[in-house]
Amino acid sequence: MGLRAFLSRRVVTPQGIRLGAVLVDGERIQALVAPSEVPADAAREDFGDAALLPGLVDSHVHINEPGRAEWEGFNTATRAAAAGGYTMLVDMPLNCVPATTNVTALEAKRRAAQGLCRVDWAAWGGLVQGNHDEIESLANAGVLGFKCFLVHPGIEEFTMVGESDLRAALTHVARTGLPLLVHAELPGPVDAATERLRGADWTRYATYLQSRPDEAEVAAIRFMLSLCSEYGFRLHIVHLATGTALDTLRAARAEGVAVTVETCPHYLHLDAETIPDEATQFKCAPPIRGRANCEQLWQGLKGGVIDLVVTDHSPCPPVMKRLGEGDFRSAWGGIASLSVALPVMWTEAQKRGFSLAEIACWMAERPAQLAGCEGRKGRIAAGYDADFVVFDPEAEFTLMPDELHQRHAVSPYLGEKLRGRVKRTYLRGRAVFCEGEFPGDAIGREFVSN
Numbered sequence: 001m002g003l004r005a006f007l008s009r010r011v012v013t014p015q016g017i018r019l020g021a022v023l024v025d026g027e028r029i030q031a032l033v034a035p036s037e038v039p040a041d042a043a044r045e046d047f048g049d050a051a052l053l054p055g056l057v058d059s060h061v062h063i064n065e066p067g068r069a070e071w072e073g074f075n076t077a078t079r080a081a082a083a084g085g086y087t088m089l090v091d092m093p094l095n096c097v098p099a100t101t102n103v104t105a106l107e108a109k110r111r112a113a114q115g116l117c118r119v120d121w122a123a124w125g126g127l128v129q130g131n132h133d134e135i136e137s138l139a140n141a142g143v144l145g146f147k148c149f150l151v152h153p154g155i156e157e158f159t160m161v162g163e164s165d166l167r168a169a170l171t172h173v174a175r176t177g178l179p180l181l182v183h184a185e186l187p188g189p190v191d192a193a194t195e196r197l198r199g200a201d202w203t204r205y206a207t208y209l210q211s212r213p214d215e216a217e218v219a220a221i222r223f224m225l226s227l228c229s230e231y232g233f234r235l236h237i238v239h240l241a242t243g244t245a246l247d248t249l250r251a252a253r254a255e256g257v258a259v260t261v262e263t264c265p266h267y268l269h270l271d272a273e274t275i276p277d278e279a280t281q282f283k284c285a286p287p288i289r290g291r292a293n294c295e296q297l298w299q300g301l302k303g304g305v306i307d308l309v310v311t312d313h314s315p316c317p318p319v320m321k322r323l324g325e326g327d328f329r330s331a332w333g334g335i336a337s338l339s340v341a342l343p344v345m346w347t348e349a350q351k352r353g354f355s356l357a358e359i360a361c362w363m364a365e366r367p368a369q370l371a372g373c374e375g376r377k378g379r380i381a382a383g384y385d386a387d388f389v390v391f392d393p394e395a396e397f398t399l400m401p402d403e404l405h406q407r408h409a410v411s412p413y414l415g416e417k418l419r420g421r422v423k424r425t426y427l428r429g430r431a432v433f434c435e436g437e438f439p440g441d442a443i444g445r446e447f448v449s450n
């Protein structure tokens with residue numbers, strides 16, 4: 001392939017949204033120029049009014065392969081990703097069998113991914129009870145960081161960690177320079193709340209919400225912040241769901257504590273007041289809280305206390321969602337949204353006066369920074385991978401099951417009218433999604449830092 005030029009009246013760059021042409025040579029962006037400067041011999045592709053965003057980066061995805069491909073898998077997860085404008089995923093270390101808690105398991109994951117991926121990917125390693133001696137070898141083998149749970153993750157093979165496990169591991173984590181991603185809910189407040197709900201009706205969403213109080217998140221965050229100050233590792237709070245932790249996080253950042261924070265589209269778009277009883281497709285942990293809390297999270301994003309937005313794409317077979325019986329207690333917690341996260345976010349963000357530049361920052365640039373791939377992914381800039389999304393921000397559509405592309409068409413967003421449509425996705429210069437189709441081979445590969 002020779003030199004190509006991708007033109008748009010709305011190229012979303014770190015410097016702003018502008019009329020421009022992105023020159024692509026092979027897999028990389030060569031330059032961003034004015035349309036008049038496109039060399040005569042370049043093949044031109046003009047997207048007109050459709051916006052050209054950097055390929056989105058999702059640092060929080062549960063792909064579940066090897067071992068639980070009947071839940072999702074590399075093939076279906078990366079198809080959903082390509083359809084949603086994502087070009088890079090980082091896989092969570094639980095749900096797969098074996099869990100990614102040592103180098104042998106990481107190698108098994110690499111074999112499982114071979115030839116199946118429509119977008120690029122990489123792995124987080126797991127920090128579980130007793131594997132502190134694996135941390136540095138996992139880092140050397142190529143994981144981008146680590147994930148741990150302070151509360152039971154719902155998967156027997158992946159153990160939650162307490163203070164002594166963390167103290168055994170954190171020196172190793174700090175030495176790697178890689179981030180530790182923490183599911184921040186403490187079991188104490190969850191267990192106490194659940195105990196108080198003895199005899200309650202678990203088909204009611206309110207019961208589930210009460211069983212996972214804000215306090216569980218706030219206490220876990222305080223605990224991790226103190227360990228972060230003590231051990232000097234990079235702390236990242238995954239899927240913040242409570243606005244009541246924002247003051248604590250803001251104060252910690254002001255003191256220079258190395259903490260970053262993410263939230264998810266479902267916490268920014270859905271609210272407890274409108275979730276019907278028995279609607280277990282809305283179950284996730286921590287839970288979707290009330291409308292006022294949702295607005296607090298938007299304020300956190302606006303004020304920069306929340307750095308980034310990722311999906312926490314976590315599907316399972318429909319039977320595990322207990323959709324028929326509507327039991328929030330036994331249903332699997334997880335919401336899959338790779339294929340719709342961008343329209344969901346844009347639907348909310350444009351109403352609040354945000355631009356596509358902020359979307360690109362929250363959903364591409366900052367997740368890339370967290371994962372350590374910010375030199376190649378997450379921006380439209382010279383030298384970066386030619387990863388793009390062609391996005392029509394004015395289009396409206398009603399979400400139908402065949403547009404999800406994940407393994408099981410379960411979603412709390414089905415039937416919703418959303419704004420903004422992914423038309424095409426390019427991975428390293430090649431179209432991997434085009435108007436509902438997935439052209440070409442599965443060219444996605446593991447991201448290796450260099």
Ligand SMILES: [Zn+2]
Binds near residue numbers: 060062
């Ligand atoms: Zn998750």
